Amino acid sequence: MNVGVLLAAGASTRMGSPKATVKWKGRSFLANGVFALWGACDAVVVVLGSKAREVRAAAEAEFAELVERGALSDAVHAARRKGSRGLEVHFAVNAGWKRGMLSSAQAGLAEALRLKPSAVLVLPVDHPEVRPPTVAHLGAMMTEALGAFGGKPAGGVAYALVPRHKGRRGHPLAVSAALARAVVRDRQARDLSDAVRRSARLVGFLDVADAGIVRNRNTPKG
Numbered sequence: 415m416n417v418g419v420l421l422a423a424g425a426s427t428r429m430g431s432p433k434a435t436v437k438w439k440g441r442s443f444l445a446n447g448v449f450a451l452w453g454a455c456d457a458v459v460v461v462l463g464s465k466a467r468e469v470r471a472a473a474e475a476e477f478a479e480l481v482e483r484g485a486l487s488d489a490v491h492a493a494r495r496k497g498s499r500g501l502e503v504h505f506a507v508n509a510g511w512k513r514g515m516l517s518s519a520q521a522g523l524a525e526a527l528r529l530k531p532s533a534v535l536v537l538p539v540d541h542p543e544v545r546p547p548t549v550a551h552l553g554a555m556m557t558e559a560l561g562a563f564g565g566k567p568a569g570g571v572a573y574a575l576v577p578r579h580k581g582r583r584g585h586p587l588a589v590s591a592a593l594a595r596a597v598v599r600d601r602q603a604r605d606l607s608d609a610v611r612r613s614a615r616l617v618g619f620l621d622v623a624d625a626g627i628v629r630n631r632n633t634p635k636g
Contacts, residue, residue: 415455415456415457415529415530415531415532416454416455416456416531416532416533416534416535416553416556416557416588417455417456417457417458417459417526417529417531417533417534417535418448418451418452418454418455418457418458418459418526418534418535418536418537418549418586419451419458419459419461419519419522419523419525419526419534419535419536419537420444420447420448420451420458420459420460420461420522420537420538420539421461421515421518421519421522421536421537421538421539422434422443422444422447422460422461422462422463422469422539423461423462423463423464423466423508423511423515423518423521424463424464424511424515424518425463425464425511425512426464432464432465432468432469433539433540433631433632434460434462434469434472434473434539435468435469435472435473436631438542438543438631439542441476441480442472442473442476443539443540443542443631444460444469444472444473444476444539445473445476445477445480446542446543446544447460447537447539447541447542447544448460448503449489449546450537450544450545450546450548450549450586451535451537451549451586452489452493452501452546453545453546453547453548453549453550453553454535454549454550454552454553454554454556455535455549455553456493456498456500456501456502457501457502457503457504457526457529458501458502458503458504459504459505459506459522459525459526460473460503460504460505460506461506461507461508461518461519461521461522461525462505462506462507462508462511463507463508463509463511463512463518464511466507470505473503473505477503486501489501489546504525506521506522506525507521508521508522514605515538515605515606516603516604516605516606516609519536519597519606519609520597520598520600522536523536523589523594523595523597523598524598526594527591527594527595527598530591531591531594532557532560532590532591533553533556533557533560533588533589533590533591534588534589534591534594535549535552535553535556535586535587535588535589536585536586536587536588536589536606537549537585537586537587538585538630540630540631540632541584541585541586541626541627541629541630541631542626542631543624543625543626543629544585544586544624544626544627545624545626548577548622548624548626548627549586551620551622552575552577552586552588552620552622553588555575555618555620556575556588556590559573559575559618560573560590570590570591570592571590571592571615571616572590572592572593572596572613572614572615572616573589573590573592573593573614573615573616573617573618574587574588574589574590574593574610574614574616574617574618575587575588575589575617575618575619575620576588576617576618576619576620577619577620577621577622577624577627578619578620578621578622578627579621579622579623579624579625579627579628580625582628583619583628584627584628585627586627587606587610589610589614593610593613593614596609596612596613597609597610597613600612600613
């Protein structure tokens with residue numbers, strides 16, 4: 415099983431309001447991120463920090479409305495076709511969110527590992543244009559790669575898979591359970607990329623046509 419982690423803890427000072435609640439094509443950044451991760455994950459851990467109560471309340475109200483409108487039916491049916499019993503969203507609060515994105519990634523990975531995944535896909539909330547089929551492809555390639563390590567259980571190798579668009583690295587980042595555990599324990603890394611470099615035994619790259627993986631939106635105009 416794959417678990418997604420959506421990083422939505424920052425203060426969003428350049429955006430002027432919490433990025434998680436900003437709308438993109440009729441849905442919030444947060445909802446777009448969850449839908450994208452559901453392309454490969456049965457459960458998504460949303461990491462909150464700044465204005466956590468406000469953001470969670472807005473998210474829960476939005477998803478209640480989406481359920482009422484039947485807007486989740488396609489995602490649920492797709493998940494069941496893959497053998498999943500359903501889709502989940504979990505919320506985690508990073509009390510140390512001011513320390514930066516790595517601390518939120520570590521909080522999210524720690525929560526995701528409680529669900530015993532073989533891999534975790536990490537996506538910042540400011541990438542609302544990432545498409546679910548891209549994430550599904552990334553998740554499938556991650557499963558295939560982990561299965562190729564003979565004699566090792568799925569997720570038992572410290573492996574990362576990074577999507578690329580026209581040579582540029584993007585998100586979501588896929589990490590095996592073993593690498594996720596190493597990143598959670600790391601107290602020396604400068605940022606998430608550094609933590610992956612320090613602990614990964616192998617890093618793979620997946621070239622994709624989806625430009626959304628490299629488009630982060632930090633201001634109201636993008």
